[in-house]
Amino acid sequence: MALEQEFHSIDVTSSTSTVAIEGVDTQNLPKLPPAGKSQTQWQQVSQFLEQFPDNLNRFWQAYQLPLIAVVVVLAATVTLRVAIAILNAINDLPLLEPTLELIGIVYSTWFVLRYLLQASTRQELWAEIRALTAQVLGD
Structure with missing residues (x-):
């Protein structure tokens, strides 16, 4: 009782197109963009680095007060x-x-x-405190 299996060799060097599995709708499958239009990874990195100062400036303008508050809280905590x-x-x-002690x-x-x-x-102390606060605050 030997099972015989048929092996077919596939010619990968041929230029003929392959056929999809029968019964599968290939129209709705995602397709990759054409090879000529894709950017290389270095081009993407270069484009990111060129736009980085503008993006950072827009981020700073949009979130200036919350960023300052976070930095002050962190500095106070470290201090x-x-x-x-x-x-x-x-x-x-x-x-x-x-x-x-x-x-x-x-x-x-x-x-x-x-x-x-x-x-x-106590009145003398209060007068000194008022004079000091006026000097510091510039009143």
């Missing part, structure tokens, strides 16, 4: 993380953390005694 890392590094030094307690005590206990010194 805050760097400041926290520096403070943690300083706090890891022996005897520096308690010394800085003592300095903060002494200064806070002096500030309360100097400016906040008496009404006249």
